[in-house]
Amino acid sequence: MKSKELREKEKIPTIYLDESGNTGSNLLDENQPVFTLASCMLSNIEAQNLLKLIDSKSPHEAHFKNLRRRKSGQDGIIRLMRSNLIEPENVKVNIFLKEFMITSKIVDILIEHMMHLNGEDLYLNGRNIALSNMLYYCLPTFHDSDLVKSMYKAFVVMIRTQDQESIDNFYLSAENVKVSSINDEYNRNIDLILDTKKCVHDALEGIDKSSLDPSIPALFSHCILWGHAYPEGFHIIHDDSHSIENQRMLFAQFMDWTQTDIELGYDRRKYQLPLKGRSLKFSSSDQFFQLQVSDIVASSFSYWASGVSRGETEDYLFLELNKLNLDRFIGHNKIWPTMDVTPKDLGTEHDGGINAADHTPFFLHNAVPNPDVVGT
Secondary structure: OOOHHHHHHOOOOEEEEEEEOOOOOOOOOOOOOEEEEEEEOOOHHHHHHHHHOOOOOOOOOOOHHHHOOOHHHHHHHHHHHHOOOOOOOOEEEEEEEHHHHHHHHHHHHHHHHHHHHOOOOOOHHHHHHHHHHHHHHHHHHHOOHHHHHHHHHHHHHHHHHOOHHHHHHHHHHHHHHHHOOOOHHHHHHHHHHHHHHHHHHHHHOOOOOOOOOOHHHHHHHHHHHHHHHOOOOEEEEEEOOHHHHHOHHHHHHHOOOOOOOEEEEEHHHOEEEOOOEEEEEEEOHHHOHHHHHHHHHHHHHHHHHHHHHHOOOOOHHHHHHHHHOHHHHOOOOEEOOOOOOOHHHHOOOOOOEEOHHHHHHHHHHOOOOOHHHHOO
């Protein structure tokens, strides 16, 4: 007789996803500093039972943004989030601090490319993460923080337009940051960014103008997480998302089951292609109770993470959410700055592997788009 664990791995479940805080490529929206994607694997009955806990007065569907307006709605959110159905085996979450995502994209798109041309692999031992952490904390500490924000804004515009004017504006803003340094010895950080000017056109070649939209790497991450649990695959129902629909063909290529499995990446960041999604459909949340649950979960995490980022100490809903040990859902599933810079602290000590940036294009080049993902 097969073990319970083996029987579980042979299932092909349906996963329901919804996001919170999506402002597209506008990663500097002060009112929504955090993006969150939540996914759940729940039956209709389980999802209905969870929604009963919030005691919503809405006749059709429950939404976090409506519930949080009143104390009774906030208490309902907490009851749902406390349920034993909201556990990591049923629910996956990842979070992005959007401003830090800009820092990490400057590293990945510009600095990593420059170092690659010089024969260095910035991804080994998590050096790209360490550098992102250092830049995020050091730049506004040793330079004018308003000018750093202006540089970030200029970077976003450059990626979205990729014309010469936006490129010139970005490097001019970086020069302004350098001039504002409190001490010349701290300029080595900004100099690393300025040095990429000589290869910026090459670095931007092939970079999609929507590459700063967190919804795309977030869905990719969830596919990896659920693929570990269900190697036979799973079906995806995503709440209506313009960003994901625009990238549907890309995901159809990543979900090409005709190709042999390959493991890419280093250390804890290793993952397998093809992604284990068997199909991808979009729906409004009023059609599925599970999407309503994912909405409340995603928005709860976004609300909580936003409170963490600003050091909230008074808000009732944040304080109640903060008691629920929400970190257990996230682990490394986040784009969030830390003070860690060593491979040991980052959990990125090199143990072999294949550079994902180098080999993913080969997989996509040979991909036959999954017809159940492409849609009609």
